Amino acid sequence: MAALLLGLLLFAMQSPPLPSRPLIIIIGVRKGGTRALIEMLSLHSTVVAAQNEVHFFDWESHFQKGLPWYLSQMPYAFPEQLTVEKTPAYFTSGKVPKRIHQMNPNIKLLLILRDPTERVLSDYTQVFYNRLQKHKRYQPIESVLVKDGEINLGYKALNRSLYYIHMQNWLQYFPLESIHVVDGDKLIKDPLPEMKKVEKFLNLEPQLNASNFYFNKTKGFYCLRDHGRERCLHDSKGRAHPHVAPAILQKLYQFFHEPNRKFFELVGRTFSWK
Numbered sequence: 001m002a003a004l005l006l007g008l009l010l011f012a013m014q015s016p017p018l019p020s021r022p023l024i025i026i027i028g029v030r031k032g033g034t035r036a037l038i039e040m041l042s043l044h045s046t047v048v049a050a051q052n053e054v055h056f057f058d059w060e061s062h063f064q065k066g067l068p069w070y071l072s073q074m075p076y077a078f079p080e081q082l083t084v085e086k087t088p089a090y091f092t093s094g095k096v097p098k099r100i101h102q103m104n105p106n107i108k109l110l111l112i113l114r115d116p117t118e119r120v121l122s123d124y125t126q127v128f129y130n131r132l133q134k135h136k137r138y139q140p141i142e143s144v145l146v147k148d149g150e151i152n153l154g155y156k157a158l159n160r161s162l163y164y165i166h167m168q169n170w171l172q173y174f175p176l177e178s179i180h181v182v183d184g185d186k187l188i189k190d191p192l193p194e195m196k197k198v199e200k201f202l203n204l205e206p207q208l209n210a211s212n213f214y215f216n217k218t219k220g221f222y223c224l225r226d227h228g229r230e231r232c233l234h235d236s237k238g239r240a241h242p243h244v245a246p247a248i249l250q251k252l253y254q255f256f257h258e259p260n261r262k263f264f265e266l267v268g269r270t271f272s273w274k
């Protein structure tokens with residue numbers, strides 16, 4: 001009997017988590033607020049989050065290691081718990097939807113988006129600071145955004161903000177009901193209502209409440225309260241954007257008008273960015 005119990009225990013400890021364990025993925029978008037979303041989701045007692053971005057479905061070197069490797073990257077979870085991972089690059093990577101679908105066609109996906117213009121600036125800012133830190137050369141924002149007087153479609157960060165292009169790709173594999181779009185602009189301004197929608201989408205017991213969030217006036221954004229423990233997101237999250245000439249900014253907003261409309265049509269819903 002003791003041997004049997006020990007055997008069972010060892011089995012439970014050694015066996016990789018089963019593919020059927022409830023897993024949800026935050027697929028993007030880069031600079032959309034994925035870190036805030038996963039942290040806020042982790043406040044829920046039945047959610048456990050992977051600490052790192054796993055990059056399984058988009059990086060060949062990881063994908064080749066197979067599903068058992070992927071699942072071994074996940075934190076321990078009790079059977080009734082949901083595991084969540086976030087890899088913001090998934091949203092804009094063409095091969096990822098098919099691969100996730102092959103793993104589980106019924107998976108629930110979270111996508112957090114914000115104003116595409118703001119997102120481009122934030123994307124640029126992150127690269128800018130990374131290069132600055134490494135003492136590398138960087139191009140001023142105007143010269144990457146505009147080429148020969150026109151918006152530069154070759155700029156990758158700009159492409160990432162063409163949400164409808166990437167969404168079309170996902171909708172070839174998943175029904176719209178499987179992808180919940182979190183409004184990143186609203187989540188930052190007022191987290192609770194957006195998080196209640198996420199709880200509902202994931203069929204989680206309603207648990208998050210106003211006491212989980214408090215506004216830090218010095219920082220100018222919300223911090224989290226987890227069983228009395230207070231925690232703010234990393235400071236870089238509030239980094240100032242570069243100054244962009246108003247005329248270029250205006251051009252950018254106009255440029256996104258049509259792509260945004262197409263995205264709204266795809267998801268049957270509008271956002272504050274137009």
Ligand SMILES: *[C@@H]1O[C@H](CO)[C@@H](O)[C@H](O)[C@H]1NC(C)=O
Nearest residue numbers: 092094153154159160162165
């Ligand atoms: C934007 O990215 C998508 C997906 O990677 C690609 O198919 C498309 O050609 C790109 N568009 C432009 C204008 O570069």
Ligand SMILES: *[C@@H]1O[C@H](CO)[C@@H](O)[C@H](O)[C@H]1NC(C)=O
Nearest residue numbers: 043207208209210211212227
């Ligand atoms: C909010 O949730 C916490 C635990 O998650 C609970 O202790 C507290 O009573 C709740 N507050 C309200 C106002 O419901």
Ligand SMILES: *[C@@H]1O[C@H](CO)[C@@H](O)[C@H](O)[C@H]1NC(C)=O
Nearest residue numbers: 216217218219223230231232
């Ligand atoms: C609010 O933000 C300031 C500035 O980053 C920080 O020093 C302080 O600890 C924060 N306070 C709380 C209660 O989170």
